[in-house]
Amino acid sequence: MGLQITLEFQNRPALEVIYVQNGNESHALDCTLNVTHLQELQWRHGLQENIDYGRRYIRFHREKIPRASMTEIDSDLFPGGFDTINVNKPPTGTACPKPLDVPVTRSPYPSSVDASDLLFGISTSFDRLSDPKTGPIIEWSHWLTNGNGKSNGAGLILRLVDASNAELEATSQMMKEMGMDVKVFPSDSRTDMAKRYLSLLPALYQDSQHKKRKYLVMCDDDTFFPSMHRLLKLLATYDHTTDLYMGTFSEDVNNIQRHGSQAFGGAGVFVSVPLAKKVSSFFSQCSTSQKIEESNSGWGPQGDILLRKCIYENTDVRLTMLRDLHQLDIVGDPAGFYESGIAPLSLHHFKGGIWHEAHPYEGAQVMHACGEDCFLQRFQTKDNYIISNGFSVAHYPKGIDFNVHQMERTFGPQPDDFGWNLDFMLGPGRKRLLMTGRKASWELKESRVEENGSLRQTYIRKADDWRWSFEMGGKGWKMFDKDGVVELIWIS
Helix, strand or coil, X not given: CCCCCCXXXXXXXXXXXXCCCCCCCXXXXXXXXXXHHHHHHHHHHCCCXXXXXXXXXXXXXXXXXXXXXXXXXXXXXXXXXXXXXXXXXXXXXXXXXXXXXXEEECCCCHHHCCCCCEEEEEEXXXXXXXXXXXXXXXXXXXXXXXXXXXXXXXXXXXXXXXXXXXXXXXXXXXXXXXXXXXXXXXXXXXXXXXXHXXXXXXXXHCCCCHHHCCEEEECCCCEECCCHHHHHHHHCCCCCCCCCEEECCCCCHHHHHXXXXXXXXXXXXXXXXXXXXXXXXXXXHHCCHHHHHHCECCCCECHXXXXXXXXXXXXXXXXXXXXXXXXXXXXXXXXXXXXXXXXXXXXXXXXXXXXXXXXXXXXXXXXXXXXXXXXXXXXECCCCEEEXXXXXXXXXXXXXXXXXXXXXXXXXXXXXXCCCCCHHHHCCCECCCCXXXXXXXXXXXXXXXXXXCCEEEEEEECCCCCCCEEEXXXXXXXXXXXXXXXXXXXXX
């Protein structure tokens, strides 16, 4: 009897994937409050019975303009403040000002991308795939399909460590039903992890479709590529018929010193087909016991090191840096990164655990409404709010008197923080505003399409979040006594 995989998010019901279509219909404002919707939010996110609630329609205008790191809007986001409502007995309606008009770049939609130049390789386990918290398949569907249940042309070679035949079949069937072009194979845990990683590249090269590909890509199961159009546009500036080894460093200079000057796999490693052919021919000599031991940086043998050594010791090829890829070796509150107006080509380590936690799949759904450049685009309103589209709605009650083009250093490196570890890759960061009373943030938890085709983003702020407090007389005082919900509804 076969296995069935049910995709679930932590604290969320079974996944229903619906995407905004690229329509131009007008949307009537709905000012009513749905008690069932509010109670579902309360259950999923542990909200109090009485909450501060705000809803705003955002009408985007696609224009021939460049993507700006920050766009100033000469209007208030919440001109009437927030409604205090009882989730179980809400009023019939909520404050409903006219839509806030914002300009966005006329960027392409995920539905139009042709990613057939790329063949990806990932190694993971069935347990990670099926875990509600670590399961990455829904994120993969963003960059391996067109958003409408069909492949975008990219292929995936997936290896599952010590998986049974039933697990292999269930994974393959489920991913193909979601529209992904995938081939699933078993992998043996008795083979050293670094060697398993290196062997992915020959496996990609030996795939029957490799001749139609331009780049073979190795990444981790928690790697996310938000914007396939921009990724492909960057890759097109290089000559794929030459030997190319492309990627980026860790943001933490300690990790560069520890592991070496190389492409870090969580950000994505891009290898041209000609170079993959050479690495495949060198595989045996590159994966001996001696070479595996040489790849041990003190944290065990590293596949990224083994790959770099294979290339550097047998060819004249050196790393080509793609700095908009992000390894994201950061811990703690990641807001400063995601709220910086950045347009990343890859994201990594967002599943929590020792690393940071974010929800890029939920955030990137706005791309299906207003285009790829909308994700993480920032809008600053007159009442001192900054929308970091798809991550947060932050309020600065004492004004925005800081450099918005520097990252707020809300996060740190792991394991050692010398204060400057991240400056080389991310730039010197400005002082964080946590626990100062100068900032409060509602963070994206859900994104869904309404029946009329509009996109609703739900941002949550908890009253007991230690970050939203301030010091007075040696004591910490909370800025809020109620949980808060902000819902932005994006319309055209």
